[in-house]
Amino acid sequence: MANGVWHTGYGIEINLSLPDLGHPEIPDLLQEITTSVADRDMHLLECLAHHEGRECLSESGGKSPWMFVRRGRVGGRRPLVASHLPVTHKATPAESAQHKATKDRIVETASRHGLDAEAEAPTANRRTISDALVTGPNGTRIGWEIQYHHLSPSSVHRRSVNAVEHGITPLWVAKDRTASLIDRAPWARVDDMPWKDIADGKEMLIRGGYRYLQVWKCVPSSDRHCPVTDGAGHCDAIHADWFLPALCQPQKKAVHLEDLVLQSATSESVPVYVPSRGSGRAGRHMWVPAVDRDLWQEMVGEKTRLSTAPIDEENDEITFAEEEIDRTCRAGEESRRRSSDERPVRDLAQPTGGVTLLRMPAWRPGNPTVITSVERAAASAALECPPWELGPCAECGQLMRRYGCNAAMFCAVCRVVLNNR
Known part of the structure; x- marks a missing residue:
């Protein structure tokens, strides 16, 4: 990962460690270079070593000298870093087989129960293609997006907005608790399983992204601790929050992939977005029973629509170290640094931060x-x-x-x- 890059359009050198990127005369430069590669010229940003005629380790290794810019994660800092394309991870044969097996299983499940299902279904403007589009008897359309490798939050947001604009509810499937799609749109997480097990019908539990509403009176006899006193006592109020099936009291039945295929299409299970009470920029997306959604809306006195706004994490503010540009090609170091620059876990098991109704x-x-x-x-x-x-x-x-x-x-x-x- 590099802290400098060449802009082929303007013919300028960009220092990613400076707040103005070294070019205060171009105020929109940051937005321009962080735009998804799908929405710009892939040759816009070039490795400095390649531009200066020196060895580009990425190109000499049979890969690309072209680059993209993203927020890095180094300790508690969030610097801008440039990495070599391709931006999107190229699926391995095993990942491709997992993807296909999951897609086929969703389509087969829907078809077996009399629902309309189509693989690789494009939207009307053909800007988004759902891996599987399932249509329920009431016309509800669920666009399944199987994403078993990393995808940028901006891509998740763009594709989800396009689906919603065309009357499709997106449902993203991940296998990794650090997947950036989690809480960017309605989602579900399954286990990382061999494709053969998926194709053979082995049990696929929804491990994250599906919750039940729990309501309890905060008295000494309650099995749950008080979120107001942080477990130090009981406030005699009524609390409501969303829990994973295994953490419900009594424990709820686990949800399988097949359950979600059918229930989402028939609107027995629906997506809910719960804004963070501490920050309007963040919140939780989840699938829930429709009866729980109705009770929640009655209790909180509001009907929050499915959020399509881009979500920024609270600690995503860019850090600028104001250093000299390092012109050495760092392509070989990108994979070695991943162990110390891993993405944070986004699929968290704790409650969402629900509501408390006063005594x-x-x-x-x-x-x-x-x-x-x-x-x-x-x-x-x-x-x-x-x-x-x-x-x-x-x-x-x-x-x-x-x-x-x-x-x-x-x-x-x-x-x-x-x-x-």
Whole structure:
């Protein structure tokens, strides 16, 4: 990886370690050189050694002297670095076989259950080709994108936006927890399996990208810790968050690839985007049961559409070291540095950072509390009872399961207090 590159269009030398790249007279230069190669001339950026007539290790090794610019990751720094093309990783025979086997399995699963399925289906403007396009009985179209090697976030974003504009919901499939497509668009992660196992129908579990909504009342008897007090106590509020099937209480059934093929097409499972509460620039994409999505939207009082905005990581600010240009071709060092410059894990198992509904005020005779629809939906989910069985605790006035089967006059907390009097 190099800190300098030659711009063939302007005929200038670019120093990637300087904030203005050495050319303050061209304010849009950074955006121009970081544009995806698919959207620019691939010969725009050239190895300095090659341009100056010296040995380019990449070219002498039978590869390309042309380059692309990306954010590197060196410790806690994010410098701009130039690497030799090809930008996109050329799939190995094993990866190509995995890709084809997964695509065929998706199409065969859909067809076997009476759904329309097509491999290598282009959009109307032919700018995006879905590896597999599955159409459900209600007209829902799911564009499966099997991506078993690295793809730049800008490419994921561009292709996802194009799919959405043509009425297709993208569903990206990865096998690597560091894949840059994770949380850039609706996604699912499967195991890294030999192509023969995929083709032979070996079980393919969705390891990441599918979650269930869990709602619980934060009391001492709860099995979950309090996200507000960070486990130091209980706040008596109602919490809601999204969990992987294995982390649900009780544990939910694992989702298989075939399940997602059918449920996404029939809208039993739908994509949800949950913006980060701490930063408007980030968030989580996930597939969830439609009933959970409906409850979530009722609880948070908003309907967040599928995000198609480019997502920047919080720590992606470019670091400029302001050094002299190193004109030595570093092509041979690119693979050796990967071990110390690995991409971070993006498929994280922890909760998403859901919502907390404040404890509801006590009910008093003659002055009944007006319960909002959001509060009623949250209480109903947390207490696992229909809304019409809700009522106030005779002691503290908090909503509880007051009517119907297994009803009581006092909530669990008040029962403990009353018994100890």
